[in-house]
Amino acid sequence: MQISIRQKLIFMSFIVLAGNGFIGYAVYKSNQKLFESEQWVNHTEQAISQSSEIQSLGKEIESASRGFIITNDSTFLEPIIVSHKVVFASISQLRQLFHDRPLQVKRVDSISFYMQKRLDFSLQQVELRSKHGLAAAIAFTSTNIGKHYSDRIRQITNVIQNEELAMLEQRKQTNELSIVTFNRFSVVMFLLMTMFTVFLLIITGKYLLQNKEKEERASELVIANKELAFQNEEKEKRAAELIIANQELIFQNCVKEDKASALIIANRELAFQNKEKEKRAAELITINESRREMNAYLENLINYTNAPIIVWNPQYEITRFNKAFEIITGRAEREVLGKSPAILFPPSQKDKSMELIRETQTGACMEVVEISILHIDGSVRLLQWNSANITSSDGNSAVATIAQGHDITLRKHAEAEIKKLNETLERKVIERTEQLESANKELEAFSYSVSHDLRAPLRHIGGFVDLLIKSNSAQLDETGLRYLNIISESTLDMGKLIDALLTFSRLGRTELLRTNFNSGSTVTRVLKTFKDELAGRNIEINVSQLPDAKGDESLITQVWINLISNAIKYSKYKEKAVIDISGKIENGETIFQVKDNGAGFDVKYADKLFGVFQRLHKAKDFEGIGIGLANVNRIVMRHGGKCWAESEVDNGASFYFSIPNK
């Protein structure tokens, strides 16, 4: 509604403006027309006056000439001349006035023509008078040519004037019509505009009123909102208070609940305890029963058990003495009843033993003690005793002490024996160890000597044979040289044997240094040392992920060296040698494997495999002394492991060694 009002307003305003414009235009036009009318009136007036003037001038000339004619006074000539000038000026003026009216212009030209004629006539008159006298002039004048001319002028002037007036009238009428039209139009427009303006005012008024209403409503709403907001605040405050109150309540409820549950628990406790009490009462009854049975049972037990049992009262009087004790001491129960236990001990230990017994009065039971018992035949037996105090029913005092013995005489003897034997053993072990150590030392010295002393002669043999060859080559024939060379080679062989023996013996003597080391890196290092042997041969070596081993790293390295060296050596006749090295952990030990596809060996002779200086192949097929595997076996056995091998002749061999994981 608002928008359309606005539009209406705008629209209305436009219309009003447009209307006003039209009115203005109409007014302007009307004014213009009025002005035009005025102009035309002026114009017509001018034309009329002008033409009248011309006529009058003509008349003046006429009268002047007449005058002259009459009087022959030259003073009448002056007006003619003057009028003459003036009249033509007038005529041309009139002509100009009618510049857009060809008809009128023609008429003016006619007037001009006739005027000239008249003038000429007048001049002729004048001339005649002046020259020929009055009669001639009157005669001339009587021709009425002059009058004719004047009439013509008068006529034309009238026509011009009438024409002019007629035209003026016409124009006036037309104008009046226009004016009237314009006026009417203006009035109408004016009325319309007034209407529209009123309308506009009404609408604007409405619009403004509406706005006012809206504003009022808006301000009412704002006030209402403020009210609401305020009330909401109040409500919120109230709500917050309520929440706090609620929390209070909840808290109090919790407290109440806690108290209630505490009460419940207390009740349960009580119920439970009541039950317990009932149980306890029932138990007591059964206990009493059992006790009665127990007493009877114990009586029998005590009497007939194998272990000697004695009971004495706080006054150290024997109150019970069972069968076993009777046997040990050779005394009957009735003999000892009421007497002190001291009578049972060998005299030398009496005091000490009684001391121990007195200690039993304090505390509920005694730790195991050893007290000897005397038999009436003089023999003494050693027993291990434990005792217990039997307390009164109120638990405050002991009513009796019961002691049970265990014959340990024999055991003591045995223990003494064992101790003696152990001592002897210790001594023997120390002796043997010393012997072993000295033996080892001797061996070491021996090996050292062997290595030094055996080698020297070898060196000499080889050396002098060499010198012999060098110095006497001329005298020696082929055979001789060959023999000498054999001698030289043999000394070298012997040297190698000696070295091998020494190594073997040393491996048995050196201390094992057990460490955890990485087998993989050990094998890699070992393989590097075989670089030369591997160069130029088609060998594929596969090393799988090897588990760590725990042992003497340098010795185990020797094992790897020997096994790998063998694998390389014995596969040298195969076009492509394949060596697989692997390891696994099984049953608490690590098992390593070196497998080759070489010559293999005959399993029939497998038990010789790890023997010292034992070979399963000919030296000319595969060189070697037969110490490598013996060393491997020695080392692995010292680690607590085992060596074994599998093979098929010409189809390779697999060698295994195990090391416990400890």
Add this chain to the structure above:
Amino acid sequence: MNAVVKTILIVDDSPKDVELTIAALSEKNLANNVVVAEDGVEALDYLYKRGKFAGFGNGNPAVILLDIKMPRMNGIEVLKHIRSNPEFKFTPVIMVTSSAEEKDLIESYNLGVNSYVVKPVDIVQFIDAIKVLGQYWAVINQPPPFHGK
């Protein structure tokens, strides 16, 4: 090269070894410079120009080829003596012995031996080694300046 004759002192109780050594050195024309001591005592006698070697030689060898296993005084003891004497502290000493025992090695190096050569069984190797040693120490190497008498 010095005008002084460079002596090679061989200390070894085995005449056969000595003979082989000299045979090897002679291949390098060094046999003339050789002096032989048969045990540690004689070696010191030579160095101090006393006893067997009184008034003999110039006492400061270009190199000493020292065996270890000898009677009376062994090579380690000789080395100890030599190195404790400022006069002979820098004399080149090479242990030439059949012992490959670690303890001999450690002791010798601890005492400041210049080199340790194990007598190989292989005679060819032995002769080559001696030739190399002789050539190096008696010919190529510059011995320490002579301090002594």
